[in-house]
Amino acid sequence: MTAETTPTTGDTTGPSGGYAAARLHLLTRGEQTGPPRRAQLARLTDAWLADLLDSGPRPARPARVALVAVGGYGRGELSPRSDLDLLLLHDGGAPRAEIAAVADRLWYPVWDLGIALDHSVRSLAEAHETAADDLKVHLGLLDARHLAGDAALTAELRTGLLARWRSRAATRLPELRALGQERAERHGELPFLLEPDLKEARGGLRDATALRAVAASWVADAPRQGLDAARNVLLDVRDALHLVTGRATDRLALEDQDQVARALGLLDADTLLRRVYEAARTISYASDVTWREVGRVLRARSARRGLRGLIGGSRGIRRAPAEERAPLADGVVEQEGEVVLARSARPDRDPVLPLRAAAAAAQHGLPLALPAVHAMAAADVRLPVPWPAEAREQFITLLGAGPDTVPVWEALEAAGLVTRLLPDWERVRCRPQRNAVHRWTVDRHLVETAVRASALTRRVGRPDLLLVAALLHDIGKGWPGDHSVAGETIARDMAARIGFGPTDVDVLATLVRQHLLLIETATRRDLDDPATVAQVSEAVGGAGTLELLHALTEADALATGPAAWSSWRASLLADLVKRVAARLGDGAEPVRPAPRGRSAATAERLALDALRTGAPVVTLRPGPGEGAADEDADAADASDEPRPVGVELFVAIPERPGVLPAVAGVLALHRLTVRSAELRTADPAGQGPVLLLQWRVAAEYGSLPQAERLRADLVRALEGSLDIATRLAEREAAYRRPRRRLNAPPPRVTVAAGGSRRATVIEVRAQDAPGLLHRIGRALDAAGVHVRSAHVSTLGANAVDAFYVTGTDDAPLPPEEAAGLVRDIEAALAPGAPPAPATAG
Template sequence: MTDWTIPSRRVPRQRAIIDRRALSGAIATLAREQGEAARPAVLAVLQEALEKGRTELESRLEEKPSAGHAITLGYAFLTDQLIRVIHDYVTEHLLPASNRTAAERLAIVAVGGYGRAEMAPHSDVDIAFITPMKRSPWCEQAIEAMLYLLWDLGLKVGHSSRTIGDTMQLAKDDLTICTSLLEGRLIWGDQPVYDELRARFWSEVVRGNERQFLARKLDERNARHKRMGDSRYVVEPNVKDGKGGLRDLQTLYWIGKYMHRVQSAAELVDVGLLTRTEYKGFRRAEGFLLAVRCHMHILTRRAEDRLTFDLQRQVAERMNFADRPGKSAVERFMQFYFLQAKRVGSLTGVFLAHLEEEASRSKVRRGFFAGWSARPRNLRGYVVESGRIKAPGDNWFTDDPVRLIEMFQLAEAEGLEIHPETMRQADRDARAIDGSVRRDKRANALFLDLLAGRNDPETALRWMNEAGVFGRFVPDFGRVNAQMQFDMYHHYTVDEHTIRAIGLLSQIERGLLEDDHPRATKQIHRVGSRRALFVAVLLHDIAKGRGGDHSVLGAQVAKRLCPRFGLDAKETELVQWLVLQHLLMSSTAQKRDLTDPKTIEDFVAEVKTLDRLRNLAILTAVDIRAVGPGTWNSWKGQLLGELYDAAQERLRLGHKRTGRAARVKARKAAVSEILGGSDAGRASLVEDLSGNLADAYWIAEPEDIIAENLTLYDEARRSGARLSLRCLVDEERGATLVSVIAADHPGLFYRIAGGIHLAGGNIIDARIHTTRDGYAIDNFLVQDLNEEPMREDSQIERLERHIDEALFGEAELVPRLAARPLSHARAKAFAVAPRVNFDNLASNHFTVVEVSARDRPALLNRLAHALFKASLIVQSAHVTAYGEMASDTFYVTDLTGGKITAPERLAEIEAALLSAASDKRQRESEDA
């Protein structure tokens, strides 16, 4: 029997990993001395060899943390040797057969990733036991004995045992089996059986089915991408199956091998599917991704392929990434990861486009159109054929590098794709873009036309980014290329987020998102300069990762870049302001009380003009929505709409605004109309009850909520019930309105909040009012953990029960709340230092307290309890979540109704809130 090694690749210092001859000798000795009773001792020797090999490979990975190819090859070699030793032990000592019949021939074939000799530490051992004909009893016993030894070693074995004929039939019908056989490699056993398997596979399965395999493989790839988020820039990528991951590289190899019979990735160069430079990029990306996967398996001690936040820190450390000014080690590691994923994407696009072109050339036309093909046309010197734009020569871009911008602009304007060969040229020649090209007026005009294109600028800009042209032409954008933000709020890298935001802006302009963004769809056609708005979206996050306030630094970048792009002084000033203040509207809407006139006054004082307001509102909408799926919801839309309408009215009227008394009168009339419209008998409630409600209540609450409150308040007074509670699904606000009427007493707010948290609800907004006859009217907007209203009857029942128990039950709230699991278990990976800010200028009547901390169960309840213990009265609360971080804002007064201004008092409150917001209590609960 020939001693097969892994083809064309030798493992260095093999005996340090496993010495097969020594191991076989030790096992043979045990078998001779103990016979069949030797099995436990044999297993122990095998286990020791396995652990020794794994330890050696782990130490090699520590020495060379990026040696992905060498380590995965090493694990395949270790597995090979163990299987060979096990095979020999079974066939020579347990089931010896001196003269095997034709039916007792057996080949052990590595398939899938193992067949490719790429194994991470805890990869499955995928093997096929192949016999030439129906298995004999001896073969069945031998296979079973080998499998039991492999299982007893703790290996996860994926196995099949078939005849050659059965294997061929299954490979024709099953794409997975066909793909795994494509990489079949003989580990040990009968060479002629393996040779026959390979010959029949290529002749019976592959030949004539190349196009079908390609189509099925691409369908499989697209379905996998969809499952994994359909972006290579998701912040917790799947290294194996995600877009831009190892499976995409392997798919290229499978297709190339199937279509062109290549035996290694290097041969893809020989058949013209990759250039030598692209192949080097292939190997570099593959080696890095394999190394990352090995580190993940070692850290978790299992086959873990999702690069989660907690693993990102650990892998970055193991791979020797270090902190740099403005960018942490983990962010640098992930940026490098996404650059490799981007390279995989570029290779995939060029590779598949080549195959598609090959296929189109080989198609035979029949019928009326036989012999006919569309003539190429000329477009500014480019060749346009079959909907693709193509450079006419190899030196096209180096002769005039401005064409690198022009090509993408033409593709966007004309609705064309870019020929793969031309994309390859652009990628190769992008380095021709230097300072003179960046200063070229024509190049900048073309770029601005592309950025603000009327068709689909998002796709063209993404192509431009994939080719490396975008970052070359706008180096500031190149700095954020593939840069992730290490938090749970942002779903994409900065460049991907920006390109998506530009795409959303284009969709709003074309009226495609009118249902979600009716104001933006209307107002975008009224902005003073649409191109300034597109530039502002491009630049709003351009300065992230520079170690300072990215809004301030970004405004400086805008001041420098806008004139270069061709914007005039007025447009440049607008873009600067938009970049500087791009977070102002979302922060105001989500963290401030929009019924407080001072909130609107302060916001308008910064905005100053209607044109700025329109631009900022649209930028805010696309910025939030481009963060990731689910970040935009109806509640955020409602808040931003309220702020927009209030600010627009204030800007139109100037200093003229309706007086407080007139506003209260108008609100009462509107509520009377609502109540009278539903029930004539209820119309008098406004007059009957308004004497018990302060003007602040009528100003603070929306008309529809006041109407609900008055009905509930009247029922409470008439019945004398200790608690009146109503839960209504409010689709417009994207939440469930929980209205509570109860006798007012200290601590009511934090207890209700605790009950809502126990019921599984998240409070996103709360307003607290006290009537003159001693009732509290508290309104909460509540969502479930998926940021949806709590709609189900069981959810409503749970809310009502837990609020009642929180207010009147004897059980302690704090221990029950602390025992609840984190709403985001992944938040444990982040250290968020709690912060407390006081603002006595944001409101004329209240001190505004903002607390930022790691999001966890009942944070609002704890903070409200700390405010209660500090003898403060909460007027309203506003809750905003940013992934792992929550920001809770309270409008408070002291017991006399005044602001808190004394420094020592503020320091005392800050200490209490920091203690309530700290992770210590949560960690103690988790440990318990």
């Protein structure tokens, strides 16, 4: 039932009575809604107040008086129960008693009609003084709008206030930003609240007003696309809320949402919340972009003032020195603390560019610059389906960046790039969850689960599957029936679209279908009952899937909210997983080797060439699926391991110490990212052992080096004339600005139990970084062990490596030596660790 919004306890005749009747008709007949109704209500109110001022006597002594609308009324944003923010402005030339009489003639009719009033009476000098002392007053006066009286007096006020606002922007804008941050801490984030405050929460009307104030400072302007529409959505909802409740409230309470939805002609309360969330995200993202630009501009101004001070004046200074553009990835650079597109980038011809730019931004903890986002969105070039390998790797890298994934994802979301990449995402975007345990909308919960999962990637052998399962586990919400069942079907389609092979698609589908299995069983079933363990084992199917499901369950609970996870739940879950693992087998599956791209005949030919020359043989060619293949390339790759990215590099060299770290170091010096690698020993024709190293590499940016250049540097490294460790350290130090260290989980080095009868298997799971494999290789060499074979995989930004090592007797290492080797590798990978001494001959 619509509440009457205009009490008429006072006189219903004359100007006030006519205004009350017109106001009531406007608000209850529904002939106008939205911005037209707010504008009409403001016009009605303007005319009424002007009549009140003009109908009575003015001060006896000559004086200038003006009635000014400020704040929300000044902006014309009058909702049914909005306060009237009014300033009676005068020049100070009349006695205060006479000005007070004028004020009484204005304020009492407003009170008589039961309309809330926020009023003040000030001289021009007092208005300026109050604005200088009180930021909130200054903000309200920035929207000053003349209603009646001396228009020149109002114009003088506005001109002076705007001039002061612009001259003091360096201090006022940081204060304004701090107010917004404090408000967000108190009221939360509007896009994720079940009972949001439309005005005070982050992304609400206060933030939209703050963006107007920033624009008035001439320091920066907010992204305009969709901003006015978003603000009008929140205002429309507030209008309906006032009419439904009959109260001046900004809180969209649960009990009012169905009525508000009906008043707006929406399907249901969920549709209403989704519309509110979409609008709030637009305002939140615009705020993030705007405040980032404010910070950049104010820092630049401060730097210019500092330069002028250093040289004793501004003579000769034309402009600040250009910011360095530091390359981050192919087509992507950093400039002024943001990720921008390189001058050579071609968004219209590079469908992987949005994912590459997003992954680089998240990994370096930097924001995506708005022009770059707009350029990639405008290009509208689509990825082929299934995605190419590089796109999948960049996507996994983005998901694995931890908390820095969130703002980058939001930038892609704001430009419509997420739903362009993953059309099924639209179903969960901004979808509310009416569950007190959940703190996020469905889509944000999925991203938060991936963030939580990124901290658990060292616990699993397939971090890529964990991260993608985390993003997709609730993808079935919003469809009829059990969301786990619906999600399994959707996850199969999305995983195939992303480019996973059939076996991996099955694993991802199982993880999505069973993502509640472990926690529900652990907390609701008798774990001592063999049938319980048998049922879970049958549903999971394998030890590797169990390992992934355990990590996914924990990440899901942590991303849900504080009530969903506890030490008690963790212990029950661990107990169940231990029992199921014992039934399934030996726990985690060993790391699978990377697929081979060269035939045995090719390997033997290259090994013989190395023996004949006594020097390294290096070849470089496009990998399968990346370009032309030679005549003896494998016709097909039956492995379900994700196909690596880039080109194939093959190195054959007579066996000697230091080969692995030398080759890895040379690749790092040439800015080649190792996507996969395999090392093995061959003895062609009994002429002596040869190390065969097969790599899949990709250039971080720029073109690939020539094979002969790599070979020459490898020879120098083995001879000792090329100090790789020093060169890598010098290159890192050469950056003018220090690089941010990614907040990644620490490396995990373990001995794989039962991994091999002939060797000790050392597994290393770490954050991929330039020189990582070089550091591992140096630690292995320093320990004096023999590397029989190695299998290296880079899945997104996670390195998952296995090294099969023996002692000098060609036997597996004793347990104490293996434990010591684990400690040595961990020490070599610790941040800031000095390089191990080389043992190359």
